[in-house]
Amino acid sequence: MDVSKRIKDFQASPIRRLSPLARQAEERGIKVYHLNIGQPDIKTPKEAIKAIRAYNNPIIAYGPSEGIPELLNALPSYYRKYGLDIDSSDILITTGGSEALMFSFLTLCDPGDEIILPEPFYTNVASFARMAEAVLVPVTSTLDDAFALPSIETIEQKITSRTKVILICNPNNPTGYIYSREELLRILEICRRHDIFLMVDEVYREFCYDGAEFISVLSFTDYKDRVIVTDSFSKRYSMCGSRVGSIISKNHEVLAAALKLGQARLCPPDLEQRAAVAALLNTPDSYVEATKLEYLKRRNCLFECLSRIPGVKCTLPKGAFYMVAQLPVEDTQDFAAFLLRDFSYNGATVMVAPADGFYITKGLGKNQVRLAYVLTSEDLKQACLCLEKGLEAYNRN
Amino acid sequence: MDVSKRIKDFQASPIRRLSPLARQAEERGIKVYHLNIGQPDIKTPKEAIKAIRAYNNPIIAYGPSEGIPELLNALPSYYRKYGLDIDSSDILITTGGSEALMFSFLTLCDPGDEIILPEPFYTNVASFARMAEAVLVPVTSTLDDAFALPSIETIEQKITSRTKVILICNPNNPTGYIYSREELLRILEICRRHDIFLMVDEVYREFCYDGAEFISVLSFTDYKDRVIVTDSFSKRYSMCGSRVGSIISKNHEVLAAALKLGQARLCPPDLEQRAAVAALLNTPDSYVEATKLEYLKRRNCLFECLSRIPGVKCTLPKGAFYMVAQLPVEDTQDFAAFLLRDFSYNGATVMVAPADGFYITKGLGKNQVRLAYVLTSEDLKQACLCLEKGLEAYNRN
8 A cells, every 4th residue: 555656757747846945934033035936926916806805606516617608708808908819618717727738748749759849948847747647858957057948959859759749938937038929939949750649838928028919829920739728817816726727739639639638627717717717808908018017027137136246157048936046056956955944134035936956868967956036026035035144054064 | 839648548438439420410400418417407506606706806816725614614514424534634626626636646556556446437547548648447347246346355365565555436436336334444555455545526425316325445544544535526516617626535645646646736715615615515415315315316217228228238226326237239339420420210319438447457338438417307207208219220231
């Protein structure tokens, strides 16, 4: 009587596995700056909260497995703002972007099938791939190269008869990289040549800085049958706890197959879908614009503060709200635990996500962390101060 | 470029696959009585709705992967009512009972591992088992025997070196069978003898009729390390759309392993967990009592109406709110489609779930349907009238 080998191989989330230490620090009265997780302190649109407070269904009933019609019908006009021609029938509502990734992998990959993706990557992808018993095949992007897409040749060399999917995240979590039109087109051409799918996680679509243009893979209509996009309301409307996401594809065979998984789990949560409809229909464009400007300010602040810490190396992210930074330590897992367990500065400390869990290639990321710039500039400054003092204390030992 | 073999093997849900035909019927102005799905028309406790309407968090934020503390802390007193000593640390909150089943299978079973379960069984179990690449090994319970637990010898004969789990649903969906203390003890003894887990789905705990006593498997503390219970708020509080469930186990190695899956999907939906807390703490016992009496009335009504239809065979369920009935047709899938597509009586028709998807053994259940008695007695009478007239029309052709 034992748990499965599969689950033993699962890594505990590098974003969350130190949470017990953080809770203990907080119980000791220490203020913990959470740079480990992409939980924004930006307020959810009041229109969404209003919809929740106006909820008056007498029964919280099962909805359709594909999502409530109000939400399916509201989404096309959102995509139209991006010049994308998306129909309700191209959408499957999921319980968060997480379920969208999981459903896509289970739908596209059999055990042993391969998914090529740039590393570092959003770490939970590894868990969803393991659920589907799919194999992640990394192409490494590097801090020195500002985490740019590795060369097309490098990618193409990784393709085998088992390759089913290339997966990218655009704008990228955790690196902030934004893929250009030419890069997307080159990846799509590889996919066509080798007859494989391209999955793009576009949940950070709104967050592009310095005039960087976001190009949705959905705009390349010539390739539409091989494109699957995963999306989410979590970041756009700062409603991470609401667990509403989607799979978007013009390939209705894929959507119908994924719907079988949707039917097994019955339906996405009802209340949150109603909040999402309100967010979508009633939130003024100024909300997203203001949020983006706020993140831009925070990015600049974090980058500036980090750059001043001796031995820290980082690159200015173009999008999303994360940064991968190299620290002057050998093992950021050990250092992150130290920060929570054995350190505080002026009654505060900082929680970071060790980056090795964002890589497949053994040894990579050991001296890197992922930082989310979702706190106010003032908090980010304090957090960086803790980080600097923490590095000093850690390296003194 | 093709979807996975895994997903091709998935059956479309027998509960939901005819939904497009039902929608089309409704669009033609036909009233459809939905006996296919366990969506009660009982109102959600007003205490839960009130909590939703009082929601005033400025940010719908990520919660802990194991569930919000308010919910984890509220649950032990609920179980105490059943004489069960459950601690918050024995609980993992999941996104519905569905996720509880899926997480349990992924946590306990590797590809090829076997799960023994009585058939007919809750059909979506087959989908979750396929996600984990586990093999369902059925022991058949029969209508003639009122769907009683097959003999212990029959169960024990199915055990192989790959058997990891015995799974039962108590009270049973779809048969309404309730397992006695002796039966549970005998199953637990098999599990001990062969060192395997016992999973029990107890989501219908409250719904036992005719004085039948519900015995939770959690009360057998001698076996606590091998017991995993899946639970849900959906049916107890008629809040199916809220997707809040749980895994309960004293085996913390299993819970910790399942939590890795929980961390990958980040957290259960926030609003619904708050509604669940309110339902749990503030709903008077009279709510559940009244609900149970209402289902009892409906059970009796459905049983009486069905028994009068020529050629229909059924047995009086002791619990839950489903019934498996045998119809005088060869293929209930074809008949169910006929009812929605080609038939109406006085402007109405009825939707039933073909039961073959509730069996593993090929050929079984072809002439059976699962009926949910979640509508008012008056609606159930009308639905049975449609069923009777539908059978006449179908068998005339």
